[in-house]
Amino acid sequence: MSEVQRKKYTDKEKNSIFDHEFMPHIDSMYNFAYRLTFDEDDAKDLVQDTYLKAYRFINSFEQGTNAKAWLFRILKNSFINEYRKKSKQPSKVDYQEVETYYNSDNVDYNMTSDLRVDAVKDMLGDEISNALNSLAVDFRTVIILCDLEGFTYEEMAKILDIPIGTVRSRLHRARNLLKDKLRSYAENMGYDTDEE
Amino acid sequence: MDKNLNTSSKRKLNCSDESKCFELLESILDGEETTGSREILDEKLAKCQPCFEHYHLEKVIREVLKNKCTKHMVPAELADTIRQKIQEIK
Numbered sequence: 001m002s003e004v005q006r007k008k009y010t011d012k013e014k015n016s017i018f019d020h021e022f023m024p025h026i027d028s029m030y031n032f033a034y035r036l037t038f039d040e041d042d043a044k045d046l047v048q049d050t051y052l053k054a055y056r057f058i059n060s061f062e063q064g065t066n067a068k069a070w071l072f073r074i075l076k077n078s079f080i081n082e083y084r085k086k087s088k089q090p091s092k093v094d095y096q097e098v099e100t101y102y103n104s105d106n107v108d109y110n111m112t113s114d115l116r117v118d119a120v121k122d123m124l125g126d127e128i129s130n131a132l133n134s135l136a137v138d139f140r141t142v143i144i145l146c147d148l149e150g151f152t153y154e155e156m157a158k159i160l161d162i163p164i165g166t167v168r169s170r171l172h173r174a175r176n177l178l179k180d181k182l183r184s185y186a187e188n189m190g191y192d193t194d195e196e
Numbered sequence: 197m198d199k200n201l202n203t204s205s206k207r208k209l210n211c212s213d214e215s216k217c218f219e220l221l222e223s224i225l226d227g228e229e230t231t232g233s234r235e236i237l238d239e240k241l242a243k244c245q246p247c248f249e250h251y252h253l254e255k256v257i258r259e260v261l262k263n264k265c266t267k268h269m270v271p272a273e274l275a276d277t278i279r280q281k282i283q284e285i286k
Contacts, residue, residue, distance in 0.1 A: 023275065023278075026278075031267060034268040035268075047270075048274070048277060051278045117252050117253055126266055128261060128266075129265050143261065152226075153228055172219070179257065
């Protein structure tokens with residue numbers, strides 16, 4: 001918590017912040033939680049825990065600042081600390097391993113260039129969702145935060161506790177991995193991805 | 197002005213600095229570059245085929261993610277449950 005001595009909110013102020021600044025984000029929070037856990041009950045618990053924590057630590061929230069980013073950060077930390085361990089998912093791809101692989105000098109910008117714009121346009125929501133869900137959690141997270149929720153790089157850096165440069169590179173790699181997935185869907189749909 | 201953006205006849209087929217260009221294009225699409233980004237973008241898309249293709253593929257991927265990705269409906273009782281729990285800890 002901040003070392004700066006903040007004023008304590010009255011109960012009335014707390015309720016007002018909670019209702020007007022926190023609760024409006026419940027849809028986004030639930031979507032994020034669901035995409036992290038892939039389980040309805042876990043997602044509900046995660047969102048509920050996040051809101052309870054948010055209320056408990058409401059004095060460390062500065063009114064008028066970005067409540068959504070503040071809540072997402074709590075949710076992400078709760079997920080890492082509590083849910084990731086008991087996740088029903090099979091063992092996840094070790095992020096470090098993936099990061100090392102994609103950090104090799106030749107991050108290949110061309111590897112998915114044969115994926116066609118029209119093929120992507122024709123894809124169904126479920127196919128896009130499945131492609132996103134198949135990514136390792138750290139890659140999935142940056143795409144959710146950026147493309148689904150519209151956070152800026154700076155907000156994402158704060159939510160994830162990583163430097164902006166890392167946000168940028170992780171996002172780039174995440175999208176390349178996503179393009180790989182979409183390309184295999186496109187091939188299955190019968191799009192010829194090799195020719196004009 | 198020649199706005200012949202949909203034909204590739206005038207574009208060079210190789211980009212001399214793909215990494216940097218693509219990184220810039222991606223930042224622009226993410227709304228991170230504001231100073232002069234429109235001009236830079238117009239120039240790259242008009243002159244360079246790999247940049248043109250990369251930009252449009254990245255753009256459509258962002259669009260389908262934003263607009264088509266299946267939304268999971270929040271269970272109706274969740275907000276009430278949360279409010280109830282808050283009352284309990286007050």
